[in-house]
Amino acid sequence: MPKGTAVIDRERCKGCGVCLATCPFGVLEFTGEFNSSGYPVAQMAHPEKCTGCGLCALVCPDVAIEVHREEKVAA
Amino acid sequence: MRSSVENMKPVFVRPKSLSDKKFTYCPGCHHGLITRILAQVIDELGIQERTVMVAPVGCAVFAYEWFRCDGVQAAHGRAAAVATGIKRVRPDLVVISYQGDGDLAAIGLAETIHAANRGEKISVIFVNNQIYGMTGGQMAPTTLVGQHATSCPEGRNPQEAGYPIRMAELLATLEAPVYVARLALFDPKHVLETTKAVRKALTYQVQGKGYSFVEILANCPTGWRMSPVQANKHIAAVVTKAFPLGEFVDKG
Ligand SMILES: Cc1ncc(C[n+]2csc(CCOP(=O)(O)OP(=O)(O)O)c2C)c(N)n1
Ligand code: SF4
Ligand code: SF4
Numbered sequence: 001m002p003k004g005t006a007v008i009d010r011e012r013c014k015g016c017g018v019c020l021a022t023c024p025f026g027v028l029e030f031t032g033e034f035n036s037s038g039y040p041v042a043q044m045a046h047p048e049k050c051t052g053c054g055l056c057a058l059v060c061p062d063v064a065i066e067v068h069r070e071e072k073v074a075a
Numbered sequence: 076m077r078s079s080v081e082n083m084k085p086v087f088v089r090p091k092s093l094s095d096k097k098f099t100y101c102p103g104c105h106h107g108l109i110t111r112i113l114a115q116v117i118d119e120l121g122i123q124e125r126t127v128m129v130a131p132v133g134c135a136v137f138a139y140e141w142f143r144c145d146g147v148q149a150a151h152g153r154a155a156a157v158a159t160g161i162k163r164v165r166p167d168l169v170v171i172s173y174q175g176d177g178d179l180a181a182i183g184l185a186e187t188i189h190a191a192n193r194g195e196k197i198s199v200i201f202v203n204n205q206i207y208g209m210t211g212g213q214m215a216p217t218t219l220v221g222q223h224a225t226s227c228p229e230g231r232n233p234q235e236a237g238y239p240i241r242m243a244e245l246l247a248t249l250e251a252p253v254y255v256a257r258l259a260l261f262d263p264k265h266v267l268e269t270t271k272a273v274r275k276a277l278t279y280q281v282q283g284k285g286y287s288f289v290e291i292l293a294n295c296p297t298g299w300r301m302s303p304v305q306a307n308k309h310i311a312a313v314v315t316k317a318f319p320l321g322e323f324v325d326k327g
Contacts (some may be wrong), residue, residue: 016103061107068083
């Protein structure tokens with residue numbers, strides 16, 4: 001499995017929960033943190049499971065997520 | 076092995092044509108997603124310097140604020156007429172009207188139909204969320220039969236209020252439009268299909284082909300009194316039955 005990471009801009013997140021419901025690997029969760037607007041913030045609760053598929057970013061209505069993935073290492 | 080973003084390849088980054096401003100939309104609202112998709116396509120086509128966004132009256136009234144390109148805010152329902160004027164005076168510009176269903180299908184129905192019928196070389200992005208979001212959730216021409224809204228608390232009664240109007244099918248009967256399609260955003264696959272349709276519409280305008288209309292089935296979690304995740308499921312299970320997805324005209 002490739003390894004990736006989702007970088008969540010906590011001030012843009014509105015806690016809608018769509019990314020949590022979309023991530024196929026259960027990486028994202030609300031962990032009880034709130035941003036300055038009072039919204040619960042989605043977090044990389046299980047970063048080791050992230051493959052960098054980018055689906056969370058694709059569905060985020062507030063463009064709060066950027067996703068990066070490790071380059072494939074040539075065999 | 077631990078890794079940092081530095082030695083990783085970007086899979087998804089913020090489009091350059093988006094401004095830094097936070098959207099004023101409610102949590103989960105598809106207006107934000109549609110804005111991002113438009114900005115991404117503007118980036119891909121390299122048209123940021125010559126794009127003009129015509130914003131509606133409705134929750135997207137600040138639409139021009141979210142883009143790093145020029146913009147105008149039209150009177151309620153008149154976005155297609157304003158876009159017509161801009162495009163006729165400056166055919167070199169890429170002119171996009173961005174409108175909700177109250178704006179486009181109720182107060183602005185005449186402007187919508189005649190711009191399409193004249194084949195104005197503009198791209199119309201139609202956000203069909205089946206409700207008047209901004210004013211607190213009143214019935215729109217697109218509200219589903221039986222759907223509750225503040226102005227039809229018992230649910231839309233077709234004997235009194237008629238049936239949901241299918242704008243894409245209606246405009247597809249006209250001679251002039253070069254592209255008419257209906258898309259949705261309830262999962263990643265559909266987000267990608269919507270992106271493809273928006274790319275097609277803007278590409279046809281860049282090529283001078285003519286009028287295009289992209290209807291997008293959107294949610295309004297606040298107006299529908301649903302969570303964003305529930306609202307997206309409702310689009311997949313219910314709304315797409317009343318408003319079938321597809322490309323109705325493609326003369327590219
Ligand atoms: C001439 C005029 N009539 C009525 C209004 C009140 N008004 C503001 S927004 C709106 C409807 C917006 O609904 P829609 O176009 O579906 O957009 P949404 O907010 O759902 O995105 C209305 C009727 C107005 N601003 N101007
Ligand atoms: S989809 Fe975006 S706004 Fe919604 S919870 Fe996830 S990061 Fe936050
Ligand atoms: S009222 Fe509805 S359409 Fe308007 S911003 Fe909120 S969710 Fe979006």
